[in-house]
Amino acid sequence: MYRASDEVQNEEWLARLRRAAESLDLSGEARSNATDLFLSHVPEAERSKPAMAAAALYAGALIAGDERSQTRVADAMEVTRLSVQQHWKDILEDAGFSPPTW
Template sequence: MYSARDRVDNEEWLAELQTAADRLDLDADARSYAVDLFLSSVPESERSKKPAMAASLYAGALIASDGRSQTEVADAAGVSRLSIQQRWKNVLESAGLEPPSW
């Protein structure tokens, strides 16, 4: 779980998440899940925040059944596909969710 302070401290990353979600034309549920996932597992390192944001966006879209490819999300977020591939399952697990086994 996260606090309201987490939302304030990460305002620029949440804005970037929304911009990437706009590029992907994601619905409100996918965006909401992505924000919750990101704020629940924000890394301390500034360098890691952008890949974590992108992985949260990918996982949020999966949860909302608005799945997009890792490449689509990576392009929209400005990260590599590998960044998402390496992080999205951990994002789900840290939120207490079980990632799919496919």
């Protein structure tokens, strides 16, 4: 869980997440999921925040059934696909979901 102050401290990243979600035409549910997941997993290091935000966006879309490819999400968030790939499963599991096993 996160605190309200986390939203204020991470407004820049939340704005980037919203812009990326809009460019991917994600549902409101996917956007809300991504925001909650990101704020629940905000890393301390600034350099780690882009990858975590991208992974949260990907995972949030999966939860909502509004799936996009890792590559599209990574491009929208301006990170590498590997950044998304390395973090999304952990985020889902921490939130109580079982990652798909395609």
